[in-house]
Amino acid sequence: MKKRLGVPLYNIGAVLVGLIISASLLLFLKLNPIEVVALAVKKITSDGYTMGEILVKATPLIFTSLAFAFTYKANLFNIGAQGQFYAGAIAAIALSLALGDRIPQALLLLIVLVAAFASGAVVGGLIGVAKSKFRANEFLVSMMSTYVVSALMDFLLRTSLQETKAEYLQTDAIAKSAYLPVIVPGTRVHLGFLLAVVTAILIWVLLYKTALGFRIRAVGYNHNAAELGGIRSGGIYVTAFLIAGGLAGMAGFTEVNGVQHMLLQNFNTSIGSFGIGIAILANGNPIGCIFASILFGFLNVMGTTMGRLPGLNIPASIIDLIEGIVMICVIMSYFMRRSAETRSEKRRLKRSGGK
Numbered sequence: 001m002k003k004r005l006g007v008p009l010y011n012i013g014a015v016l017v018g019l020i021i022s023a024s025l026l027l028f029l030k031l032n033p034i035e036v037v038a039l040a041v042k043k044i045t046s047d048g049y050t051m052g053e054i055l056v057k058a059t060p061l062i063f064t065s066l067a068f069a070f071t072y073k074a075n076l077f078n079i080g081a082q083g084q085f086y087a088g089a090i091a092a093i094a095l096s097l098a099l100g101d102r103i104p105q106a107l108l109l110l111i112v113l114v115a116a117f118a119s120g121a122v123v124g125g126l127i128g129v130a131k132s133k134f135r136a137n138e139f140l141v142s143m144m145s146t147y148v149v150s151a152l153m154d155f156l157l158r159t160s161l162q163e164t165k166a167e168y169l170q171t172d173a174i175a176k177s178a179y180l181p182v183i184v185p186g187t188r189v190h191l192g193f194l195l196a197v198v199t200a201i202l203i204w205v206l207l208y209k210t211a212l213g214f215r216i217r218a219v220g221y222n223h224n225a226a227e228l229g230g231i232r233s234g235g236i237y238v239t240a241f242l243i244a245g246g247l248a249g250m251a252g253f254t255e256v257n258g259v260q261h262m263l264l265q266n267f268n269t270s271i272g273s274f275g276i277g278i279a280i281l282a283n284g285n286p287i288g289c290i291f292a293s294i295l296f297g298f299l300n301v302m303g304t305t306m307g308r309l310p311g312l313n314i315p316a317s318i319i320d321l322i323e324g325i326v327m328i329c330v331i332m333s334y335f336m337r338r339s340a341e342t343r344s345e346k347r348r349l350k351r352s353g354g355k
Contacts, residue, residue: 011281014333015295018326025321031312040305050301052187056259058290058297060085060268062196063251064275065282065289066203067124067244071138072284073207074240075220080127080142081248082272083149087123088116088249090153092256093161093171093263096178105177109257112178113195116253117246123149124245125238132234138241146272157265169265180258192254197290199250204286216240248272270320277327280334299323 023033044050064081071078095112103111123145130136156162157169164172180190207213216236218226223233251271256263278296282288303319306312 010333010337011283011330014329015281015326018329019322021329022318022322022325025318026314029312029314031314036306036309036312036314037302039309040302043305043309044298044301048184049187050305052184052189053301053304054294054297055184055189055193056187056297057300058293059190059193059196059254059258060251060271061274061278061293061296062200062289063247063254064271065278065293066200066275066286067120067248067251067272068276069279069282069284069286069289070203070207070216070244070247071240072279073213073220074216074236075223076131076237076240077139078124078127078142078241078244079139079276080123080145080272081244081251081275082269083142083146084120084123084245084248085252085255085268085271086146086149086153087119087245088252089256089263090149090156090161090252091115091119091249092253093174096174096257097161097172099178100175101177108178109180112257113250113253116249118249120249120252121242121246124241124243124248127245128238128241131241132237138237142241153263154265157263161263163262171263173262174257178257179261180254188259190254190258192258195250195254196293199247200286200290203247207286212239248275270323274323274327277330281330296323296326299326 023037026033026036044054064085067081067084068078092112092115095115096108099108099111124142127138127142127145130141131138154169157171161171162168163170180192182188182190183194205213207216215226215231216239218229218231219233219236226236227233255268260267274296278292279289281295282292299322300319303322304316306314306318307316
């Protein structure tokens with residue numbers, strides 16, 4: 001029971017410490033942190049549109065956190081969710097612009113969704129192949145893949161995907177028929193949020209209620225024992241990265257078709273890295289990724305709201321500071337937790353050996 005309770009306690013403690021440190025930075029601006037935070041929270045909760053923005057910000061984070069959490073269950077580290085996200089965004093914008101008003105909205109969105117998933121899956125699958133066939137370090141390969149896809153996106157934004165006037169590094173806006181429908185009137189909350197929640201639930205079912213999920217977790221616990229049991233770890237590596245890449249690609253779809261309605265150079269550059277921290281905060285649990293992503297969506301909106309409070313002159317960088325500090329505390333808590341678990345296991349083995 002202690003071990004089960006330890007994980008949420010570490011994570012909750014990390015978030016609280018991060019928030020306290022972030023709030024204390026307001027003292028350097030000669031502001032009362034408690035008053036500023038209370039004012040920001042009041043402003044958020046009193047405005048339906050702003051409340052909706054929390055879910056809008058959380059939507060792509062659910063997907064990118066799932067992209068890390070899924071491979072983590074196989075003891076793999078997918079650091080390239082950012083590149084997979086861009087791959088999905090490229091596919092989404094290209095098809096949305098090409099098909100436009102030519103086919104029914106439901107069919108168009110389904111085609112774009114599948115293409116975005118497939119594009120992210122291709123990038124992720126190549127990482128899995130490198131790991132399986134060449135024993136490459138998936139941490140480094142996935143990280144470097146982000147630079148490759150980012151460079152490809154920049155090239156396309158300068159050539160075939162550039163907007164009609166060729167003045168800016170962005171695409172034309174997509175037709176309204178390619179927009180993800182808004183599901184909460186008076187806000188920007190779109191169908192992508194429901195898609196993200198349903199996907200997280202399905203990923204949980206896949207991991208814990210199917211034979212494939214059992215094989216993924218078995219390889220994650222001990223790939224040598226899994227091999228002896230007839231599970232091909234190489235195939236699991238490829239499969240895990242294929243699915244994880246597709247999940248990150250879906251984040252690109254929801255951002256392009258649900259929020260941006262175009263593709264811009266260097267947009268959402270930290271969504272992949274935040275996904276890692278969110279997955280750690282959720283302890284790799286797909287359902288936990290939903291709530292952890294909503295928490296970070298709230299932090300983002302709170303930072304934005306604080307920067308807009310009249311007469312306080314709080315810099316816009318407060319958003320990145322809050323999220324960054326909380327992220328650092330969450331990652332530190334992970335290593336502290338692992339260290340405590342290792343020491344506890346050593347003591348247990350020592351006691352059992354003594355008997």
